[in-house]
Amino acid sequence: xxxxxxxxxxxxxxxxxxxxxxxxxxxxxxxxPSKGGFCPLCSGNEKTTPAEVLRYSDRSHTANAPGxxxxxxxxKYPALVIxxxxxxxxxxxYDKMNGIGAHEVIIxxxxxxxxxxxxxxxxxxxxxxxxxxxxxxxxxxxxxxxxMIFKNQGKAAGASLEHSHSQLVALPILPxxxxxxxxxxxxxxxxxxxxxxxxxxxxxxxxxxxxxxxNDMFIVIAPFAPRSPFEMWVxxxxxxxxxxxxxxxxxxMLTQIFSxxxxxxxxxxxxxxxxxxxxxAPLRSKPLEHFxxxxxxxxxxxxxxGFEWGSGFYINPTPPEDAxxxxxxxxx
Amino acid sequence: xxxxxxxxxxxxxxxxxxxxxxxxxxxxxxxxPSKGGFCPLCSGNEKTTPAEVLRYSDRSHTANAPGxxxxxxxxKYPALVIxxxxxxxxxxxYDKMNGIGAHEVIIxxxxxxxxxxxxxxxxxxxxxxxxxxxxxxxxxxxxxxxxMIFKNQGKAAGASLEHSHSQLVALPILPxxxxxxxxxxxxxxxxxxxxxxxxxxxxxxxxxxxxxxxNDMFIVIAPFAPRSPFEMWVxxxxxxxxxxxxxxxxxxMLTQIFSxxxxxxxxxxxxxxxxxxxxxAPLRSKPLEHFxxxxxxxxxxxxxxGFEWGSGFYINPTPPEDAxxxxxxxxx
Numbered sequence: 001x002x003x004x005x006x007x008x009x010x011x012x013x014x015x016x017x018x019x020x021x022x023x024x025x026x027x028x029x030x031x032x033p034s035k036g037g038f039c040p041l042c043s044g045n046e047k048t049t050p051a052e053v054l055r056y057s058d059r060s061h062t063a064n065a066p067g068x069x070x071x072x073x074x075x076k077y078p079a080l081v082i083x084x085x086x087x088x089x090x091x092x093x094y095d096k097m098n099g100i101g102a103h104e105v106i107i108x109x110x111x112x113x114x115x116x117x118x119x120x121x122x123x124x125x126x127x128x129x130x131x132x133x134x135x136x137x138x139x140x141x142x143x144x145x146x147x148m149i150f151k152n153q154g155k156a157a158g159a160s161l162e163h164s165h166s167q168l169v170a171l172p173i174l175p176x177x178x179x180x181x182x183x184x185x186x187x188x189x190x191x192x193x194x195x196x197x198x199x200x201x202x203x204x205x206x207x208x209x210x211x212x213x214x215n216d217m218f219i220v221i222a223p224f225a226p227r228s229p230f231e232m233w234v235x236x237x238x239x240x241x242x243x244x245x246x247x248x249x250x251x252x253m254l255t256q257i258f259s260x261x262x263x264x265x266x267x268x269x270x271x272x273x274x275x276x277x278x279x280x281a282p283l284r285s286k287p288l289e290h291f292x293x294x295x296x297x298x299x300x301x302x303x304x305x306g307f308e309w310g311s312g313f314y315i316n317p318t319p320p321e322d323a324x325x326x327x328x329x330x331x332x
Numbered sequence: 333x334x335x336x337x338x339x340x341x342x343x344x345x346x347x348x349x350x351x352x353x354x355x356x357x358x359x360x361x362x363x364x365p366s367k368g369g370f371c372p373l374c375s376g377n378e379k380t381t382p383a384e385v386l387r388y389s390d391r392s393h394t395a396n397a398p399g400x401x402x403x404x405x406x407x408k409y410p411a412l413v414i415x416x417x418x419x420x421x422x423x424x425x426y427d428k429m430n431g432i433g434a435h436e437v438i439i440x441x442x443x444x445x446x447x448x449x450x451x452x453x454x455x456x457x458x459x460x461x462x463x464x465x466x467x468x469x470x471x472x473x474x475x476x477x478x479x480m481i482f483k484n485q486g487k488a489a490g491a492s493l494e495h496s497h498s499q500l501v502a503l504p505i506l507p508x509x510x511x512x513x514x515x516x517x518x519x520x521x522x523x524x525x526x527x528x529x530x531x532x533x534x535x536x537x538x539x540x541x542x543x544x545x546x547n548d549m550f551i552v553i554a555p556f557a558p559r560s561p562f563e564m565w566v567x568x569x570x571x572x573x574x575x576x577x578x579x580x581x582x583x584x585m586l587t588q589i590f591s592x593x594x595x596x597x598x599x600x601x602x603x604x605x606x607x608x609x610x611x612x613a614p615l616r617s618k619p620l621e622h623f624x625x626x627x628x629x630x631x632x633x634x635x636x637x638g639f640e641w642g643s644g645f646y647i648n649p650t651p652p653e654d655a656x657x658x659x660x661x662x663x664x
Binding site for chain 1: 335337338339340341342343344345346347348349350411423424425426480482483484489490491499501503507508509510512513516517520528529531532535539555556557558559607608609610611628630635636637638639641642643644645646647648649650651652
């Protein structure tokens, strides 16, 4: 059973995934994902993954067999496990709890060579649908308070498999980053009675220097204080705290803008490794006036070294005004 | 002039170091520091660095010439600059200020091949002395509120030069990590009237499962909730909030224990890249009852990917109890 442990000074939680436990000699730095070898995410190899929890069928409705366009399966090496109770326990001045949660892999295409950036829009839209379907399903488990959805693209961004996929982790506690965003935006709301994200969108549209692209429903900006060069945020233009409330038209518009900004990024910095994460309301929230769901996309172009790690300060060599200009002006 | 910018939601500051500005095509991922080429940190090449701000002489007292055992020089490509005023400014709902600060390099040896881990104790002690001397000197500049001292060892930990060195960044604001530690430990102090770090040391010495090594004055533990495998904290056993108050005997004991725990780490995971950071009281603090200075040492064995980046949660495959056992039992 993995364990959740809290740093007593900072209140920061970490996951000790003992199942993945390694001896010192097991650490191989710069391990490269095998090319051309066996891929458990490819069509035809369905039996080598845990049984699917979601399937969008293409040609066949037989579970765990070919004929799908998208599958979601539990991670074979999960950071958290689904079975068990949420036992909380003290250990002297320390706090810990059972590592209960879900860890799933969203397989974005049956084909090994497909790249998320260049998926046809109808196919990419299925990925965003799958995020919603899993959020709705996992919200039924009262042990979970948050589902963190993210993508690691490229080895430098932490991907251990080449085949295009994203991941989700359902957590029994709110992640610190979400707590901070909820608190920060609530403080602003109490003072101004406005959503800070809505105010940011208004100011960015007026200034027009950090806007990368927009459509009817969504805007992509280079944030004012980005942690990494070419960081982008994708926000719904209308206030909304919860990703799962989107209409079909909104899903279409999200797909269009997401595809566009990733293609712009790929044209500026070809094959750049990147991460994206979805920040949405905690599971089973009532509608929140102060919080605004969004995606954060971070290309992996700088290294997190001692300074960033020890201070929480980031050094970024590229002003977002420059990044937005490059991204806007590149031909796609 | 670099710029400090604050994320309006999280209050997180970042440094935009425009001087280092890059065009998209300038990003070369996996750039490897040159081996065997020219090294500006080697003895004989003193003229290629900015003029030294501290020198411990070995054979000659001539500034910026050979004959030294340790030099501190301003970083040639500083993230922050020393000249100018602390102009604070709003930009709509955003906040920014001039990127005033100091960025210095502590050159730990005149010889290119020397490794910090295996420096003779008298030489390593000079490095810890230099940290103190720079802290005392930079505290005279009223614009600075904190000096972050850190080391990046190895390419994977962010080192861009092979020659053994550490760095410091003097900042006009308190880094978020230090603010969080100060707040977290103050909350505990208000409740218990005891320093939380002192309580941790008591509990760890009693439990004796996460202690790596100790001497008269210092203890090294694998923290209860470590972010990375084999993370270690080095703490003075007696309460002290400020690094600069150490006696000569304490410097000797710190050097002994620091050298020992790094050698243990190097025997467990040979040539592991790592970062260390010093967490000490803000400049010009009165003595703090609730805060306890310490070093945090983090081997770079796991990757910070989308999940950690988006959630602030860390996944660690190695329980600290196992890490401490390996570190204790290895032959050095």
